[in-house]
Amino acid sequence: LSARTGEHGDGVRWHCVDLLRADEVSGLMAQVAPTHLLHLAWFVKPGVYWSSPVNLAWLGASLEIVRSFVESGGRRAVLVGSCAEYDWLSGRCHELSTPTRPQSLYGICKDALRQVASAYAREVGLSIGWGRLFFLYGPHEHPSRLIPSVIEGLLAGRVVECTAGAQYRDFLHVEDAAEALVALLASVVEGPVNIATGHAVTVGEVVGRIASEIGRVDLIRFGVKTRAEDDPPLLVADTSRLNREVGFVPRLDLAAGLCRTIDWWRERRGSTPAR
Protein backbone atom coordinates (compact mmCIF):
# COMPACT_ATOMS: atom_id res chain seq x y z
CA LEU A 1 0.00 0.00 0.00
CA SER A 2 1.89 3.05 -1.16
CA ALA A 3 1.33 6.29 -3.00
CA ARG A 4 4.38 5.42 -5.15
CA THR A 5 4.74 2.22 -7.12
CA GLY A 6 7.91 0.20 -7.61
CA GLU A 7 8.92 -3.03 -9.28
CA HIS A 8 6.73 -6.08 -8.98
CA GLY A 9 8.51 -9.35 -8.21
CA ASP A 10 9.96 -11.36 -5.30
CA GLY A 11 6.41 -11.82 -4.08
CA VAL A 12 5.93 -8.04 -3.88
CA ARG A 13 2.92 -6.44 -5.48
CA TRP A 14 2.45 -2.67 -5.42
CA HIS A 15 -0.90 -0.94 -5.30
CA CYS A 16 -1.33 2.77 -5.96
CA VAL A 17 -3.75 4.48 -3.61
CA ASP A 18 -4.21 7.86 -1.91
CA LEU A 19 -4.05 6.87 1.77
CA LEU A 20 -5.74 10.13 2.76
CA ARG A 21 -8.90 9.03 0.91
CA ALA A 22 -10.89 6.66 3.12
CA ASP A 23 -12.96 5.34 0.20
CA GLU A 24 -9.87 4.40 -1.83
CA VAL A 25 -8.27 2.70 1.17
CA SER A 26 -11.36 0.69 2.07
CA GLY A 27 -11.80 -0.34 -1.58
CA LEU A 28 -8.25 -1.66 -1.79
CA MET A 29 -8.49 -3.37 1.61
CA ALA A 30 -11.66 -5.17 0.49
CA GLN A 31 -9.97 -6.22 -2.75
CA VAL A 32 -6.67 -7.45 -1.21
CA ALA A 33 -8.06 -8.67 2.16
CA PRO A 34 -4.62 -8.54 3.86
CA THR A 35 -3.97 -10.49 7.07
CA HIS A 36 -1.02 -8.29 8.13
CA LEU A 37 -0.59 -4.51 8.03
CA LEU A 38 2.59 -2.46 8.48
CA HIS A 39 1.58 1.19 8.29
CA LEU A 40 4.37 3.79 8.11
CA ALA A 41 2.90 6.72 6.20
CA TRP A 42 3.01 10.06 8.00
CA PHE A 43 4.11 13.60 7.18
CA VAL A 44 7.81 13.92 8.10
CA LYS A 45 9.26 16.72 5.97
CA PRO A 46 12.36 17.94 7.86
CA GLY A 47 12.04 21.30 9.56
CA VAL A 48 8.25 21.49 9.38
CA TYR A 49 6.76 18.16 10.41
CA TRP A 50 6.98 18.72 14.18
CA SER A 51 4.24 21.33 14.08
CA SER A 52 2.51 20.67 10.76
CA PRO A 53 -1.32 20.43 10.76
CA VAL A 54 -0.98 17.91 7.92
CA ASN A 55 -0.44 15.26 10.59
CA LEU A 56 -4.00 15.83 11.85
CA ALA A 57 -5.06 14.36 8.52
CA TRP A 58 -2.58 11.48 8.91
CA LEU A 59 -3.98 10.69 12.34
CA GLY A 60 -7.48 10.49 10.86
CA ALA A 61 -6.25 8.53 7.83
CA SER A 62 -4.34 6.07 10.04
CA LEU A 63 -7.52 5.33 11.98
CA GLU A 64 -9.43 4.72 8.76
CA ILE A 65 -6.63 2.46 7.46
CA VAL A 66 -6.72 0.31 10.61
CA ARG A 67 -10.51 0.21 10.66
CA SER A 68 -10.87 -0.85 7.01
CA PHE A 69 -8.06 -3.39 7.52
CA VAL A 70 -10.00 -4.99 10.40
CA GLU A 71 -13.29 -4.84 8.49
CA SER A 72 -11.60 -6.68 5.60
CA GLY A 73 -10.47 -9.50 7.91
CA GLY A 74 -7.06 -8.19 9.04
CA ARG A 75 -5.56 -9.87 12.12
CA ARG A 76 -2.17 -8.33 12.95
CA ALA A 77 -1.04 -4.72 12.53
CA VAL A 78 2.09 -2.76 13.32
CA LEU A 79 1.87 1.01 13.40
CA VAL A 80 4.86 3.27 13.80
CA GLY A 81 5.37 5.75 16.61
CA SER A 82 8.28 7.89 17.68
CA CYS A 83 10.61 8.61 20.58
CA ALA A 84 8.79 11.99 20.49
CA GLU A 85 6.03 10.30 22.51
CA TYR A 86 8.32 10.00 25.57
CA ASP A 87 9.06 12.50 28.28
CA TRP A 88 12.45 13.62 26.96
CA LEU A 89 13.74 14.36 30.44
CA SER A 90 13.77 10.61 31.05
CA GLY A 91 17.02 9.83 29.27
CA ARG A 92 16.89 6.07 28.72
CA CYS A 93 13.36 5.25 27.60
CA HIS A 94 11.57 2.01 28.42
CA GLU A 95 8.22 1.30 26.81
CA LEU A 96 6.41 0.29 29.99
CA SER A 97 8.05 2.44 32.67
CA THR A 98 8.98 5.74 30.99
CA PRO A 99 6.05 8.16 30.97
CA THR A 100 4.74 9.46 27.66
CA ARG A 101 4.64 13.25 27.57
CA PRO A 102 4.80 14.42 23.97
CA GLN A 103 5.50 18.13 23.56
CA SER A 104 5.17 18.56 19.80
CA LEU A 105 1.99 18.39 17.71
CA TYR A 106 3.65 15.48 15.86
CA GLY A 107 4.30 13.56 19.08
CA ILE A 108 0.80 14.33 20.38
CA CYS A 109 -0.76 13.01 17.16
CA LYS A 110 1.34 9.80 17.42
CA ASP A 111 0.39 9.39 21.09
CA ALA A 112 -3.30 9.90 20.23
CA LEU A 113 -3.15 7.34 17.41
CA ARG A 114 -1.53 4.77 19.69
CA GLN A 115 -4.14 5.21 22.40
CA VAL A 116 -7.15 5.17 20.10
CA ALA A 117 -5.86 2.32 17.90
CA SER A 118 -5.01 0.24 21.00
CA ALA A 119 -8.47 0.76 22.49
CA TYR A 120 -10.07 -0.09 19.15
CA ALA A 121 -7.86 -3.22 18.85
CA ARG A 122 -9.06 -4.39 22.28
CA GLU A 123 -12.69 -3.96 21.18
CA VAL A 124 -12.34 -5.94 17.96
CA GLY A 125 -9.66 -8.47 18.92
CA LEU A 126 -6.97 -7.05 16.64
CA SER A 127 -3.36 -7.84 17.58
CA ILE A 128 -1.41 -4.60 17.39
CA GLY A 129 2.25 -3.72 17.83
CA TRP A 130 3.58 -0.19 18.00
CA GLY A 131 7.14 0.31 16.72
CA ARG A 132 8.69 3.35 18.33
CA LEU A 133 11.46 4.74 16.10
CA PHE A 134 14.37 6.72 17.51
CA PHE A 135 17.07 8.18 15.22
CA LEU A 136 17.46 6.57 11.81
CA TYR A 137 20.10 7.04 9.14
CA GLY A 138 21.06 5.41 5.87
CA PRO A 139 20.40 5.64 2.12
CA HIS A 140 17.65 7.96 0.84
CA GLU A 141 17.62 10.12 3.98
CA HIS A 142 16.60 13.72 3.33
CA PRO A 143 19.80 15.69 2.51
CA SER A 144 18.95 18.46 4.98
CA ARG A 145 19.21 16.09 7.95
CA LEU A 146 22.34 15.74 10.09
CA ILE A 147 24.18 12.69 8.73
CA PRO A 148 23.55 13.29 5.00
CA SER A 149 24.43 16.97 5.33
CA VAL A 150 27.75 16.15 7.02
CA ILE A 151 28.59 13.47 4.43
CA GLU A 152 27.58 15.62 1.48
CA GLY A 153 29.46 18.62 2.85
CA LEU A 154 32.68 16.67 3.42
CA LEU A 155 32.48 14.85 0.08
CA ALA A 156 32.12 18.26 -1.59
CA GLY A 157 35.09 19.62 0.35
CA ARG A 158 33.06 22.19 2.25
CA VAL A 159 33.56 23.28 5.86
CA VAL A 160 30.84 21.68 8.07
CA GLU A 161 29.64 23.63 11.10
CA CYS A 162 28.28 21.61 14.04
CA THR A 163 27.16 22.00 17.62
CA ALA A 164 29.58 20.86 20.30
CA GLY A 165 27.99 17.45 19.70
CA ALA A 166 27.81 16.40 23.36
CA GLN A 167 24.21 15.15 23.18
CA TYR A 168 23.76 11.38 23.28
CA ARG A 169 21.41 9.72 20.80
CA ASP A 170 20.49 6.23 19.62
CA PHE A 171 21.21 5.87 15.89
CA LEU A 172 19.88 2.87 13.96
CA HIS A 173 20.63 2.05 10.33
CA VAL A 174 17.45 2.09 8.26
CA GLU A 175 17.94 -1.50 7.02
CA ASP A 176 17.95 -2.72 10.61
CA ALA A 177 14.90 -0.59 11.33
CA ALA A 178 13.08 -2.18 8.40
CA GLU A 179 14.00 -5.70 9.52
CA ALA A 180 13.00 -4.92 13.11
CA LEU A 181 9.57 -3.75 11.96
CA VAL A 182 9.09 -6.87 9.86
CA ALA A 183 10.14 -9.02 12.84
CA LEU A 184 7.69 -7.14 15.06
CA LEU A 185 4.91 -7.68 12.52
CA ALA A 186 5.69 -11.41 12.38
CA SER A 187 5.65 -11.64 16.18
CA VAL A 188 2.70 -11.58 18.57
CA VAL A 189 4.19 -8.81 20.73
CA GLU A 190 1.58 -6.17 21.57
CA GLY A 191 1.95 -2.53 22.55
CA PRO A 192 4.96 -0.23 22.17
CA VAL A 193 8.38 -1.63 21.21
CA ASN A 194 11.42 0.61 20.85
CA ILE A 195 13.09 0.21 17.44
CA ALA A 196 16.68 1.19 18.23
CA THR A 197 20.12 -0.12 19.14
CA GLY A 198 20.05 0.54 22.88
CA HIS A 199 23.50 2.16 22.57
CA ALA A 200 24.04 5.85 23.30
CA VAL A 201 26.58 7.66 21.14
CA THR A 202 27.31 11.38 21.06
CA VAL A 203 26.49 13.34 17.94
CA GLY A 204 30.13 14.46 18.05
CA GLU A 205 31.31 10.87 17.77
CA VAL A 206 29.04 10.23 14.78
CA VAL A 207 30.32 13.33 12.99
CA GLY A 208 33.92 12.45 13.91
CA ARG A 209 33.58 8.91 12.53
CA ILE A 210 32.16 10.21 9.26
CA ALA A 211 34.99 12.74 8.97
CA SER A 212 37.64 10.08 9.69
CA GLU A 213 36.15 7.68 7.16
CA ILE A 214 36.07 10.36 4.47
CA GLY A 215 39.48 11.66 5.57
CA ARG A 216 38.39 15.26 6.08
CA VAL A 217 38.51 15.80 9.84
CA ASP A 218 40.03 19.20 9.03
CA LEU A 219 36.69 20.47 7.68
CA ILE A 220 34.66 19.92 10.87
CA ARG A 221 33.95 22.94 13.11
CA PHE A 222 32.51 21.76 16.41
CA GLY A 223 30.81 24.26 18.69
CA VAL A 224 29.89 26.80 16.02
CA LYS A 225 26.18 26.02 16.05
CA THR A 226 24.13 26.22 19.25
CA ARG A 227 21.66 23.52 20.23
CA ALA A 228 17.97 24.22 20.69
CA GLU A 229 17.12 24.89 24.34
CA ASP A 230 14.77 21.93 24.52
CA ASP A 231 17.31 19.53 22.96
CA PRO A 232 17.72 16.77 25.58
CA PRO A 233 21.25 15.70 26.64
CA LEU A 234 20.42 11.97 26.44
CA LEU A 235 17.80 10.16 24.36
CA VAL A 236 18.41 6.43 24.09
CA ALA A 237 16.18 3.38 23.99
CA ASP A 238 15.96 0.46 26.32
CA THR A 239 15.70 -2.35 23.75
CA SER A 240 14.98 -5.35 25.95
CA ARG A 241 11.51 -5.78 24.44
CA LEU A 242 12.89 -5.71 20.89
CA ASN A 243 15.81 -8.00 21.74
CA ARG A 244 14.08 -10.51 24.00
CA GLU A 245 10.37 -10.47 23.18
CA VAL A 246 10.57 -9.84 19.43
CA GLY A 247 13.95 -11.63 19.26
CA PHE A 248 15.59 -9.04 17.00
CA VAL A 249 19.11 -7.62 17.36
CA PRO A 250 20.44 -5.06 14.83
CA ARG A 251 23.09 -6.43 12.48
CA LEU A 252 25.00 -3.26 11.62
CA ASP A 253 27.06 -1.48 14.24
CA LEU A 254 27.62 2.26 13.90
CA ALA A 255 30.96 1.92 12.06
CA ALA A 256 29.56 -0.50 9.47
CA GLY A 257 26.32 1.44 9.08
CA LEU A 258 28.10 4.75 8.52
CA CYS A 259 30.51 3.18 5.97
CA ARG A 260 27.56 1.83 3.96
CA THR A 261 25.84 5.18 4.14
CA ILE A 262 28.94 7.09 3.01
CA ASP A 263 29.37 4.62 0.12
CA TRP A 264 25.77 5.19 -0.93
CA TRP A 265 26.25 8.98 -1.02
CA ARG A 266 29.54 8.57 -2.90
CA GLU A 267 27.85 6.45 -5.54
CA ARG A 268 24.99 8.89 -5.78
CA ARG A 269 27.41 11.77 -6.37
CA GLY A 270 29.26 9.67 -8.97
CA SER A 271 26.09 8.95 -10.89
CA THR A 272 25.03 12.61 -11.10
CA PRO A 273 26.68 15.16 -13.44
CA ALA A 274 29.86 16.76 -12.04
CA ARG A 275 29.58 20.38 -10.98
Add this chain to the structure above:
Amino acid sequence: LSARTGEHGDGVRWHCVDLLRADEVSGLMAQVAPTHLLHLAWFVKPGVYWSSPVNLAWLGASLEIVRSFVESGGRRAVLVGSCAEYDWLSGRCHELSTPTRPQSLYGICKDALRQVASAYAREVGLSIGWGRLFFLYGPHEHPSRLIPSVIEGLLAGRVVECTAGAQYRDFLHVEDAAEALVALLASVVEGPVNIATGHAVTVGEVVGRIASEIGRVDLIRFGVKTRAEDDPPLLVADTSRLNREVGFVPRLDLAAGLCRTIDWWRERRGSTPAR
Protein backbone atom coordinates in the same frame (compact mmCIF):
# COMPACT_ATOMS: atom_id res chain seq x y z
CA LEU B 1 -23.56 23.13 10.17
CA SER B 2 -25.82 20.12 10.49
CA ALA B 3 -26.75 16.98 8.64
CA ARG B 4 -30.41 17.91 9.24
CA THR B 5 -31.96 21.22 8.23
CA GLY B 6 -34.54 23.20 10.18
CA GLU B 7 -36.36 26.49 9.84
CA HIS B 8 -34.50 29.58 8.73
CA GLY B 9 -35.17 32.76 10.69
CA ASP B 10 -34.16 34.57 13.90
CA GLY B 11 -30.74 35.01 12.36
CA VAL B 12 -30.34 31.26 11.97
CA ARG B 13 -29.29 29.81 8.63
CA TRP B 14 -29.01 26.05 8.15
CA HIS B 15 -26.56 24.37 5.82
CA CYS B 16 -26.79 20.73 4.87
CA VAL B 17 -23.46 18.92 4.77
CA ASP B 18 -22.03 15.47 5.48
CA LEU B 19 -19.56 16.24 8.29
CA LEU B 20 -17.74 12.96 7.66
CA ARG B 21 -16.71 14.24 4.21
CA ALA B 22 -13.70 16.53 4.56
CA ASP B 23 -14.19 18.08 1.11
CA GLU B 24 -17.81 19.05 1.83
CA VAL B 25 -16.83 20.54 5.20
CA SER B 26 -13.93 22.58 3.82
CA GLY B 27 -16.12 23.82 0.95
CA LEU B 28 -18.79 25.07 3.33
CA MET B 29 -16.23 26.59 5.71
CA ALA B 30 -14.67 28.51 2.82
CA GLN B 31 -18.13 29.73 1.69
CA VAL B 32 -19.40 30.78 5.17
CA ALA B 33 -16.03 31.83 6.71
CA PRO B 34 -17.35 31.54 10.30
CA THR B 35 -15.54 33.29 13.16
CA HIS B 36 -16.98 30.94 15.83
CA LEU B 37 -17.45 27.17 15.84
CA LEU B 38 -19.48 25.02 18.24
CA HIS B 39 -18.97 21.41 17.22
CA LEU B 40 -21.16 18.78 18.87
CA ALA B 41 -21.49 15.98 16.31
CA TRP B 42 -20.41 12.53 17.50
CA PHE B 43 -21.86 9.03 17.47
CA VAL B 44 -23.89 8.59 20.67
CA LYS B 45 -26.48 5.89 19.98
CA PRO B 46 -27.44 4.51 23.42
CA GLY B 47 -26.12 1.06 24.24
CA VAL B 48 -23.51 0.95 21.48
CA TYR B 49 -21.66 4.26 21.39
CA TRP B 50 -19.21 3.46 24.20
CA SER B 51 -17.36 0.93 22.10
CA SER B 52 -18.39 1.82 18.54
CA PRO B 53 -15.62 2.15 15.92
CA VAL B 54 -17.77 4.80 14.24
CA ASN B 55 -16.25 7.29 16.68
CA LEU B 56 -12.83 6.73 15.11
CA ALA B 57 -14.33 8.40 12.05
CA TRP B 58 -15.79 11.21 14.22
CA LEU B 59 -12.38 11.84 15.75
CA GLY B 60 -10.87 12.20 12.27
CA ALA B 61 -13.81 14.30 11.06
CA SER B 62 -13.61 16.59 14.10
CA LEU B 63 -9.94 17.29 13.35
CA GLU B 64 -10.79 18.12 9.74
CA ILE B 65 -13.66 20.38 10.87
CA VAL B 66 -11.36 22.35 13.20
CA ARG B 67 -8.59 22.54 10.62
CA SER B 68 -10.83 23.81 7.80
CA PHE B 69 -12.45 26.26 10.26
CA VAL B 70 -9.01 27.73 11.08
CA GLU B 71 -7.97 27.77 7.42
CA SER B 72 -11.14 29.75 6.62
CA GLY B 73 -10.30 32.39 9.22
CA GLY B 74 -12.00 30.94 12.32
CA ARG B 75 -10.92 32.42 15.66
CA ARG B 76 -12.82 30.75 18.50
CA ALA B 77 -14.01 27.14 18.78
CA VAL B 78 -15.77 25.07 21.41
CA LEU B 79 -15.64 21.30 21.11
CA VAL B 80 -17.57 18.97 23.32
CA GLY B 81 -16.07 16.32 25.56
CA SER B 82 -17.45 14.07 28.23
CA CYS B 83 -17.16 13.13 31.87
CA ALA B 84 -15.98 9.80 30.37
CA GLU B 85 -12.55 11.43 30.03
CA TYR B 86 -12.09 11.50 33.81
CA ASP B 87 -10.80 8.84 36.15
CA TRP B 88 -14.19 7.73 37.49
CA LEU B 89 -12.72 6.77 40.84
CA SER B 90 -12.21 10.47 41.51
CA GLY B 91 -15.79 11.28 42.54
CA ARG B 92 -15.98 15.07 42.24
CA CYS B 93 -14.19 16.03 39.03
CA HIS B 94 -12.25 19.25 38.57
CA GLU B 95 -10.93 20.12 35.13
CA LEU B 96 -7.40 20.98 36.23
CA SER B 97 -6.78 18.65 39.16
CA THR B 98 -8.70 15.43 38.42
CA PRO B 99 -6.66 13.08 36.23
CA THR B 100 -8.05 12.00 32.89
CA ARG B 101 -8.12 8.23 32.53
CA PRO B 102 -10.75 7.26 29.99
CA GLN B 103 -11.63 3.56 29.97
CA SER B 104 -14.00 3.34 27.00
CA LEU B 105 -13.15 3.71 23.32
CA TYR B 106 -15.56 6.68 23.29
CA GLY B 107 -13.75 8.40 26.18
CA ILE B 108 -10.35 7.63 24.66
CA CYS B 109 -11.42 9.17 21.33
CA LYS B 110 -12.67 12.29 23.15
CA ASP B 111 -9.44 12.54 25.15
CA ALA B 112 -7.38 12.16 21.96
CA LEU B 113 -9.39 14.87 20.18
CA ARG B 114 -8.93 17.26 23.08
CA GLN B 115 -5.18 16.74 23.21
CA VAL B 116 -4.59 16.98 19.46
CA ALA B 117 -6.97 19.91 18.94
CA SER B 118 -5.40 21.81 21.86
CA ALA B 119 -1.87 21.27 20.52
CA TYR B 120 -3.02 22.35 17.06
CA ALA B 121 -4.74 25.42 18.54
CA ARG B 122 -1.48 26.44 20.26
CA GLU B 123 0.38 26.16 16.94
CA VAL B 124 -2.06 28.31 14.96
CA GLY B 125 -3.28 30.72 17.65
CA LEU B 126 -6.84 29.38 17.78
CA SER B 127 -8.77 30.04 21.00
CA ILE B 128 -10.38 26.78 22.02
CA GLY B 129 -12.74 25.78 24.83
CA TRP B 130 -13.67 22.19 25.68
CA GLY B 131 -17.14 21.70 27.18
CA ARG B 132 -17.21 18.53 29.25
CA LEU B 133 -20.77 17.22 29.46
CA PHE B 134 -21.94 15.09 32.37
CA PHE B 135 -25.51 13.72 32.51
CA LEU B 136 -28.11 15.51 30.42
CA TYR B 137 -31.87 15.13 30.29
CA GLY B 138 -34.79 16.90 28.69
CA PRO B 139 -36.89 16.94 25.52
CA HIS B 140 -35.86 14.76 22.57
CA GLU B 141 -33.72 12.42 24.69
CA HIS B 142 -33.51 8.90 23.30
CA PRO B 143 -36.43 6.90 24.81
CA SER B 144 -34.18 4.01 25.86
CA ARG B 145 -32.25 6.21 28.30
CA LEU B 146 -33.02 6.37 32.04
CA ILE B 147 -35.21 9.44 32.49
CA PRO B 148 -37.35 9.06 29.34
CA SER B 149 -37.83 5.35 29.98
CA VAL B 150 -39.04 6.01 33.53
CA ILE B 151 -41.37 8.83 32.40
CA GLU B 152 -42.75 6.86 29.46
CA GLY B 153 -43.23 3.74 31.58
CA LEU B 154 -45.11 5.58 34.32
CA LEU B 155 -47.24 7.60 31.88
CA ALA B 156 -48.21 4.31 30.22
CA GLY B 157 -49.05 2.79 33.61
CA ARG B 158 -46.32 0.15 33.42
CA VAL B 159 -44.21 -1.17 36.31
CA VAL B 160 -40.71 0.38 36.11
CA GLU B 161 -37.79 -1.71 37.37
CA CYS B 162 -34.73 0.15 38.64
CA THR B 163 -31.42 -0.43 40.42
CA ALA B 164 -31.30 0.49 44.11
CA GLY B 165 -30.49 3.96 42.78
CA ALA B 166 -27.81 4.81 45.33
CA GLN B 167 -25.31 6.14 42.79
CA TYR B 168 -24.82 9.92 42.78
CA ARG B 169 -24.80 11.77 39.46
CA ASP B 170 -24.86 15.34 38.17
CA PHE B 171 -27.97 15.90 35.99
CA LEU B 172 -28.27 19.02 33.85
CA HIS B 173 -31.31 20.03 31.79
CA VAL B 174 -30.45 20.17 28.11
CA GLU B 175 -31.58 23.82 27.76
CA ASP B 176 -29.08 24.84 30.43
CA ALA B 177 -26.43 22.73 28.72
CA ALA B 178 -27.10 24.54 25.44
CA GLU B 179 -26.91 27.96 27.10
CA ALA B 180 -23.74 26.99 28.93
CA LEU B 181 -22.07 25.96 25.67
CA VAL B 182 -23.11 29.21 24.00
CA ALA B 183 -21.76 31.17 27.01
CA LEU B 184 -18.49 29.22 26.80
CA LEU B 185 -18.24 29.96 23.08
CA ALA B 186 -18.81 33.68 23.72
CA SER B 187 -16.14 33.70 26.43
CA VAL B 188 -12.36 33.56 26.10
CA VAL B 189 -12.00 30.65 28.54
CA GLU B 190 -9.59 28.01 27.19
CA GLY B 191 -9.29 24.33 27.95
CA PRO B 192 -11.76 21.99 29.61
CA VAL B 193 -14.86 23.37 31.37
CA ASN B 194 -17.35 21.07 33.09
CA ILE B 195 -20.90 21.63 31.82
CA ALA B 196 -22.96 20.52 34.82
CA THR B 197 -24.79 21.70 37.92
CA GLY B 198 -22.17 20.85 40.53
CA HIS B 199 -24.90 19.15 42.60
CA ALA B 200 -24.87 15.42 43.30
CA VAL B 201 -28.24 13.69 43.38
CA THR B 202 -28.92 9.97 43.60
CA VAL B 203 -30.52 8.21 40.69
CA GLY B 204 -33.11 7.00 43.21
CA GLU B 205 -34.06 10.59 44.04
CA VAL B 206 -34.48 11.44 40.36
CA VAL B 207 -36.70 8.42 39.77
CA GLY B 208 -38.64 9.16 42.96
CA ARG B 209 -39.27 12.78 41.94
CA ILE B 210 -40.54 11.71 38.54
CA ALA B 211 -42.84 9.14 40.13
CA SER B 212 -44.18 11.70 42.63
CA GLU B 213 -44.80 14.27 39.91
CA ILE B 214 -46.66 11.75 37.77
CA GLY B 215 -48.39 10.34 40.84
CA ARG B 216 -47.38 6.75 40.27
CA VAL B 217 -44.84 5.98 43.02
CA ASP B 218 -46.60 2.61 43.29
CA LEU B 219 -45.16 1.47 39.95
CA ILE B 220 -41.46 1.88 40.87
CA ARG B 221 -39.49 -1.24 41.81
CA PHE B 222 -36.12 -0.22 43.27
CA GLY B 223 -33.36 -2.81 43.59
CA VAL B 224 -34.63 -5.18 40.88
CA LYS B 225 -31.89 -4.34 38.38
CA THR B 226 -28.20 -4.67 39.25
CA ARG B 227 -25.69 -1.98 38.42
CA ALA B 228 -22.73 -2.63 36.17
CA GLU B 229 -19.61 -3.48 38.17
CA ASP B 230 -17.72 -0.47 36.83
CA ASP B 231 -20.57 1.95 37.61
CA PRO B 232 -18.99 4.54 39.93
CA PRO B 233 -20.78 5.47 43.20
CA LEU B 234 -20.24 9.22 42.71
CA LEU B 235 -19.75 11.20 39.51
CA VAL B 236 -20.29 14.92 39.94
CA ALA B 237 -18.68 18.02 38.49
CA ASP B 238 -16.84 20.82 40.19
CA THR B 239 -18.36 23.77 38.32
CA SER B 240 -16.25 26.66 39.57
CA ARG B 241 -14.78 27.24 36.10
CA LEU B 242 -18.24 27.35 34.49
CA ASN B 243 -19.72 29.53 37.26
CA ARG B 244 -16.83 31.95 37.83
CA GLU B 245 -14.72 32.02 34.67
CA VAL B 246 -17.48 31.61 32.08
CA GLY B 247 -20.01 33.33 34.39
CA PHE B 248 -22.79 30.84 33.76
CA VAL B 249 -25.12 29.33 36.37
CA PRO B 250 -27.88 26.87 35.33
CA ARG B 251 -31.39 28.33 35.52
CA LEU B 252 -33.43 25.17 36.05
CA ASP B 253 -33.15 23.19 39.28
CA LEU B 254 -33.88 19.48 39.21
CA ALA B 255 -37.55 19.85 40.20
CA ALA B 256 -38.27 22.45 37.51
CA GLY B 257 -36.24 20.60 34.88
CA LEU B 258 -38.00 17.29 35.53
CA CYS B 259 -41.46 18.94 35.43
CA ARG B 260 -40.70 20.46 32.03
CA THR B 261 -39.42 17.16 30.77
CA ILE B 262 -42.48 15.25 31.99
CA ASP B 263 -44.72 17.88 30.35
CA TRP B 264 -42.87 17.45 27.07
CA TRP B 265 -43.36 13.66 27.12
CA ARG B 266 -47.04 14.10 28.07
CA GLU B 267 -47.59 16.43 25.10
CA ARG B 268 -45.73 14.06 22.83
CA ARG B 269 -47.96 11.17 23.89
CA GLY B 270 -51.04 13.36 23.41
CA SER B 271 -50.05 14.29 19.87
CA THR B 272 -49.48 10.70 18.74
CA PRO B 273 -52.33 8.29 17.94
CA ALA B 274 -53.71 6.46 21.01
CA ARG B 275 -52.81 2.79 21.28
